[in-house]
Amino acid sequence: MFSSTVLKLDAAAETARIAEAIRGQVRSLRKRGAVLGLSGGIDSSVVAALCARALGKDKVLGLFMPEHHSSDDSLALGRMVAEAIGVEAIVENISPALEGAGCYRRQEEAIRQVVPEYGPGWKCKLIMPSILESERLNMTQLTVQSPANDSRTVRLTAQAYLQLVAATNFKQRIRKMTEYYHADRLNYAVAGTPNRLEYDQGFFVKQGDGAADFKPIAHLYKTQVYQLAEYLEIPEEIRKRPPTTDTFSMPQTQEEFYFALPYARMDLCLYAHNHDVPAAEVAGHVDLTAEQVERVYRDIEAKRRATRYLHATPLLVEPVSELSAGSTAAGS
Amino acid sequence: MSIDGRIQDFIRQNFLFGSDDKIGENDSLLDRGIIDSTGAMELVSFLENEFSIEVGDRDLVPENLDSVAAITAFVMRKTAEKQQPIDAIRAIG
Numbered sequence: 001m002f003s004s005t006v007l008k009l010d011a012a013a014e015t016a017r018i019a020e021a022i023r024g025q026v027r028s029l030r031k032r033g034a035v036l037g038l039s040g041g042i043d044s045s046v047v048a049a050l051c052a053r054a055l056g057k058d059k060v061l062g063l064f065m066p067e068h069h070s071s072d073d074s075l076a077l078g079r080m081v082a083e084a085i086g087v088e089a090i091v092e093n094i095s096p097a098l099e100g101a102g103c104y105r106r107q108e109e110a111i112r113q114v115v116p117e118y119g120p121g122w123k124c125k126l127i128m129p130s131i132l133e134s135e136r137l138n139m140t141q142l143t144v145q146s147p148a149n150d151s152r153t154v155r156l157t158a159q160a161y162l163q164l165v166a167a168t169n170f171k172q173r174i175r176k177m178t179e180y181y182h183a184d185r186l187n188y189a190v191a192g193t194p195n196r197l198e199y200d201q202g203f204f205v206k207q208g209d210g211a212a213d214f215k216p217i218a219h220l221y222k223t224q225v226y227q228l229a230e231y232l233e234i235p236e237e238i239r240k241r242p243p244t245t246d247t248f249s250m251p252q253t254q255e256e257f258y259f260a261l262p263y264a265r266m267d268l269c270l271y272a273h274n275h276d277v278p279a280a281e282v283a284g285h286v287d288l289t290a291e292q293v294e295r296v297y298r299d300i301e302a303k304r305r306a307t308r309y310l311h312a313t314p315l316l317v318e319p320v321s322e323l324s325a326g327s328t329a330a331g332s
Numbered sequence: 333m334s335i336d337g338r339i340q341d342f343i344r345q346n347f348l349f350g351s352d353d354k355i356g357e358n359d360s361l362l363d364r365g366i367i368d369s370t371g372a373m374e375l376v377s378f379l380e381n382e383f384s385i386e387v388g389d390r391d392l393v394p395e396n397l398d399s400v401a402a403i404t405a406f407v408m409r410k411t412a413e414k415q416q417p418i419d420a421i422r423a424i425g
Contacts, residue, residue: 129389137362137392138369139376155389158373306368 002277005284007041007223007267011231015053016226018216022054022191025214028230031189033059037180038089038211039246040077042238043193043217046154046225049085050216056149059184062089063177067098069249073241080235097174106167113160121147123249126164127256131295132288140301146248168247172208189213195222197266201300202307204256210310221267224280261286269296335383336404342378343400347371357401362394372397379403385410 026034034051036094038044052059075091082089096226098104109117118124129136140161143153156164183190192212194204199218206208217225224245229239243263245252257267265286272282272293277326279293286293333341340355347366348355361367367375374388375397385407390396395405 012396091382135393135395137394137397139372141367156373157377160372161373302362305362305365318341 001174002272002275004095004268004287006271007221009224014220015050015228015231017053018050019024022214022216023049026055026189029189029213030215031187033061033186033188034191034194034214035061035063035179035188036191037179038062038078038081040074040081040238041145041243041246042229042234043195043222043223043240044196045081045085045234045238046148046229046232047191047216048081049234050224052085052087052221053232054058057086058088058216058224059188060085061186061188063175063179063182064089064091065178066193067093067095067171068104068291069247071244071251072245074246075316077238077241081238084233084235092178094171095180098170099110101170101174103167103174104281106124106170107164109225110160110163110167111142111144113163114154114156115144115309117146118144122272124214125248125250125252125257128253130260131260134294138299138306143250159245162181169205170207171247172205175204176208176211183213191216192218195225196220197222197259197263197270199258200270201303202310203254206310221271222263223267244252260299266296269293270300271311273297334422335407336400338382339400339403342375342382343367344416346374347400348350355400358399360398361396361400362398375403379407383407385414 009054022034026032033055036044036047036051038048048060048062062082064075064077066075078089108118111124115122125143126140127143128138128140131138133327140156141153142156142160142164143151145151190211190213192215193208194209194215195217196219198204199215217228220228226239230287243254245254246255253262255262255266265288268286269282271277273296278290278299280290282288282293283290288296333413336357343355344350344352345359345378348417355361355366356363359366372392376392379385380387387410391406391410395402
């Protein structure tokens with residue numbers, strides 16, 4: 001029977017289960033510890049705490065990777081978490097790497113295709129119009145803010161949109177390169193930090209934050225990640241902080257960028273959809289009409305279809321069977 | 333070439349690598365995975381340039397853009413709307 005408490009879990013038992021899984025996975029990878037990016041957000045905080053429990057605090061390295069557009073409090077919150085958990089963490093400012101790769105220049109070039117006056121002092125974010133008010137296609141729009149604080153929202157051409165996203169993706173990919181640098185030098189595994197909603201709905205960058213050796217909370221709804229965060233005594237300031245993308249120069253919530261609803265309601269809809277719960281039964285629990293829930297269900301499927309590519313492993317002409325799981329070929 | 337023919341041709345050349353696979357005029361382009369949100373942006377640009385119409389934000393819904401038949405009807409409606417003021421001016425003249 002569906003209810004708004006279906007996502008309640010036994011935090012102690014789940015923590016123990018995940019810790020055991022992490023130990024087994026890192027051992028199977030023949031690695032000595034774990035590296036992860038610490039953003040000051042709830043997901044990376046919980047993953048850091050789980051890794052510390054599983055492997056020992058001295059076997060976990062956290063990385064703070066700020067850049068020009070990072071929010072002011074990310075670094076402070078990241079340090080707070082590292083200190084609370086007791087793991088080593090270092091700062092790797094990725095702005096020079098992003099400058100060198102042309103990230104910021106390419107972003108501005110893309111934006112100027114639709115806002116010719118965009119330049120120094122301007123800010124922006126991508127948003128997706130709500131599907132709750134009406135059926136609509138998932139077409140992202142750009143909000144810009146001038147140095148005089150005037151804002152407007154414009155439609156993007158496909159070319160401008162693709163270039164802006166491609167340039168922005170440098171951030172996640174350079175962060176992941178940095179994580180793998182430290183993982184390689186320490187012989188550690190890289191821990192990914194997506195929760196179930198992000199993983200399921202393709203809210204990650206291919207070979208960016210989507211890349212990892214293990215992903216200990218990808219099976220957990222974000223609501224459940226918060227339950228573990230409380231159990232693991234993640235600082236309250238982090239537990240109370242609204243989820244943010246921390247990607248664009250304007251503050252941006254995850255639901256205005258990608259998800260149809262705030263995470264708590266989105267989790268319930270995702271759970272209900274996964275368990276074939278009729279929309280009418282869910283509606284009252286998420287403060288929506290049945291028709292709106294049906295739109296959310298369709299949106300979930302649309303995003304799964306659109307982001308299948310992000311999960312796909314390289315396509316081969318024919319399988320290389322010697323490398324299948326469990327192979328004991330010499331030299332492996 | 334007819335409106336629906338030009339639309340079919342655009343879809344085939346840009347999303348199907350020129351394949352001869354038939355697209356049913358009422359097939360859902362989204363459900364068949366032929367276009368996604370980025371493809372929809374490209375489609376909108378094509379319609380505006382090819383047929384000299386303006387696609388407003390409120391027009392960005394599946395009932396206008398999710399099948400060849402729907403797109404064709406949408407283009408014809410938009411073209412007729414554009415023609416009405418011109419006809420009115422001509423009538424006065």
